[in-house]
Amino acid sequence: DADVTQTPRNRITKTGKRIMLECSQTKGHDRMYWYRQDPGLGLRLIYYSFDVKDINKGEISDGYSVSRQAQAKFSLSLESAIPNQTALYFCATSDGPTYEQYFGPGTRLTVT
Amino acid sequence: RKEVEQDPGPFNVPEGATVAFNCTYSNSASQSFFWYRQDCRKEPKLLMSVYSSGNEDGRFTAQLNRASQYISLLIRDSKLSDSATYLCVVLIGGFKTIFGAGTRLFVKA
Numbered sequence: 001d002a003d004v005t006q007t008p009r010n011r012i013t014k015t016g017k018r019i020m021l022e023c024s025q026t027k028g029h030d031r032m033y034w035y036r037q038d039p040g041l042g043l044r045l046i047y048y049s050f051d052v053k054d055i056n057k058g059e060i061s062d063g064y065s066v067s068r069q070a071q072a073k074f075s076l077s078l079e080s081a082i083p084n085q086t087a088l089y090f091c092a093t094s095d096g097p098t099y100e101q102y103f104g105p106g107t108r109l110t111v112t
Numbered sequence: 113r114k115e116v117e118q119d120p121g122p123f124n125v126p127e128g129a130t131v132a133f134n135c136t137y138s139n140s141a142s143q144s145f146f147w148y149r150q151d152c153r154k155e156p157k158l159l160m161s162v163y164s165s166g167n168e169d170g171r172f173t174a175q176l177n178r179a180s181q182y183i184s185l186l187i188r189d190s191k192l193s194d195s196a197t198y199l200c201v202v203l204i205g206g207f208k209t210i211f212g213a214g215t216r217l218f219v220k221a
Binding site for chain 1: 144158199206207213214
């Protein structure tokens with residue numbers, strides 16, 4: 001079984017809809033991250049969490065919110081989806097001492 | 113200026129060739145460095161960490177030059193399966209991770 005899982009893997013939704021992307025991990029890591037990837041722009045950090053009580057905004061948090069329900073679960077919500085949120089979304093985890101990140105398989109989101 | 117910069121390529125090389133990628137970073141407080149590999153539409157996967165003394169893993173060699181603030185990745189005896197995008201990643205202050213936009217490599221038969 002994969003260490004980091006994401007659901008759904010693909011989603012098509014309409015403008016204005018609320019959508020939640022979920023991430024679970026079995027690595028026992030404290031740190032979890034949400035990124036989006038757009039062609040030619042690389043990965044950009046949306047939110048990150050260093051433990052259940054710690055949530056931090058990344059460089060592109062506007063229009064997104066997150067919830068860390070447990071050490072193993074970190075969900076990303078789009079309160080009112082817009083077309084420019086169409087992207088590939090990745091969840092990742094890391095832990096000390098080297099903080100190498102391990103990624104889930106991604107969620108391909110299309111907002112029409 | 114981007115915090116982490118890579119040549120986007122693409123690099124087109126024949127099988128068996130040696131290819132090198134460079135990456136520069138701007139924040140002198142950067143403390144950890146990594147190379148990731150990403151196949152099309154898949155998640156990035158850790159290729160190797162980069163240590164000050166340099167490190168080697170089979171056909172892959174990574175080097176770090178802190179004075180000049182650049183990281184390199186050398187791939188020897190390229191295989192078709194090496195075709196991918198290679199991401200340079202920098203960790204700053206133990207919590208801020210910056211990804212480069214990636215360098216695309218195509219290895220041809």
